[in-house]
Amino acid sequence: MSWRMPSETAPHARTWMAFPVEGPTLGDTDAEREEGYAAWTEVAAAIARFEPVTMVVDPSELARARRMLPGDVTVLEAPVDEFWMRDHGPTFMIDDERPGVLGAVDWIFNGWGAHDWARWERSAEHARIVAAEVGAELISSTLVAEGGGFHVDGEGTVLLTDTVQLDPRRNPYADRARVEAELARTLGTTTAIWLPRGLTRDYDDFGTNGHVDIVATFPSPGRVLLHTQRDAAHPDHAVSAALRELLATQTDAAGRRLEVVELPAPATLRDDEGFVDWSYVNHLVVGGGVIACGFGEDRADAEARAILADAYPGREIVTVDARPIFARGGGIHCITQQQPALPREVTS
Template identity: 55%
Template sequence: MTDYPADGFSMPAEWAPHERTWMAWPSPSITFEDDADLAESRAAWGEVARTIARFEPVTVVARPEDSAGARSLLGAGISVVEAPLDDAWMRDMGPTFLTGHGASAGRLAAANWVFNGWGAQDWAAWEHDSKIGAFVAEQAGARTFTTSFVNEGGGIHVDGEGTVLLTETVQLDPGRNPGWTREQAEAELHGFLGTSKAIWLRRGLTADYGRFGTRGHVDIVAAFVKPGVVVVHSQQDPAHPDHALSQEVIAQLRTSTDARGRKLEVVELPAPGVREVDGELVDYSYVNHYLCNGAVILCAFDDPADTVNATIFQGLFPDREVVLVDARTIFAHGGGIHCITQQQPKP
């Protein structure tokens, strides 16, 4: 019988107080084309780390051979720990932290999912990254719960009160969990997250199904920002392939209820105007923000919609500072600010 952490632990919402943020330092891989690209990406990851460090502690995992360079670029005040790495997406390879309640109150735990390169994609490497969840959990002093279920942190989003958002094309991906039924996957997620209701979206954004995509991570489509309230990517260009999808998701969520029976309030986040970069469709999304102590770290794309979405988030989080950070370099490699961060909540 699986020893579910839900017996005493659950995943808190991202807006709950954090102990720190975890990130991974970009290292040579297929994700980064050449030395110049790697240097540009390290600068982008570093900008995110330094921005978050204004609000809470940040620890960055770097390869031993890269740690000195990481410390130099990151600067004082950001911790660097050493471990072998394949890539730089801490949200996906890292653990999902849980906090205790009842007899486990005050304790920290972690769900250590199986990570297999986003469904064993032919370009991906995960020999080292598949061990990072356990490594980070140990560094944090968390009790670790393991499962045979393949999942990534970008594939789930919780409200901290029993509800989880997810997509059918991730958790039910044959490259991730072959043979698992929707009911089995849902039970496993509830058991590890401490949730009781799953809201399944049909799929993710179109560009996320390209060669280097995740096959539908929910954290660029929709996210909880407070109990009963979700933000949703709103592609307002009727000619864009994500227009119909975003309308479908908005309609679905407006008729959905959470684990406590509340009808969801849906806040639309207008997509930036840019459609393609270098002839490739992009999935730029303001949903892929990160909440840290006292701040919203919001993706920016040098687009008029940056200001529109910053205003929306300021209204949602009047007591937090909204900080725009250019995320175009990060998105060029397959994700955004949420994808490269992982929160460690305060127990």
């Protein structure tokens, strides 16, 4: 086998999502729940402009999903508890030696480290359900991992954080060498760039303990977009400065010294819960476009769109208000998972 995870910028067959269900993540009041349903629906509608979308929907939410979702979004009925498809769903692979074969990694998912508030038993089955639906070969892993915990450049390099992969609540017996070996087997990576941590808010009880997909990503091989907090009053000012210094010294699988492109945070520093982790890094690349996080700040949102347009030339940048998603613990990238197109599916 020669499994390889393509870059997110490679052609997609579709994007996968999971529709929200009632519970602690969605909210306690009718207004909070409606806000959550609407946010997931808005992201699905934005993606559907560019490529097919399939939404995994719990039987209890079928009527609502069919009423709210655009008609061109496909619904797959399956049990749902958590609805962050990036994390509990499959991570898709291609096989360079077998061009017509799709693979799907089934990581162990334990609710971001078995938090007592997390409900994961149903959604932990999504990798197998989705793999069967698309006819993908299942790649079983003994690593507790989530798709938001790593980013690849499609050419052998992976970004990840110590505090997620080596979290004793996830992988108590792992070390870097073991993690790298398993990612080499499943993702096809040969060079790991380890970041010491993620953003401050992500270490709260409802956080992921440092997912990299809110911190840094590869828009193209050799380049990294880095979340940058410019305000020294926010604790992530020091975090992003240290990460920038580290990344500037790193080389990728091809031996290139990384070019670090700063993607500044919005001006808002706090919400009712404390310092925010609002990040434009948590965008999704789709066919012909980029679905970008918006935070209701015209100047900052526009600056982010300009940086993303430069990073992804030829793609339309579409901003979706991500504040309701971040209020629930993540962003646009966290609730989506791309399925790469196989060679016969690529039409342009």
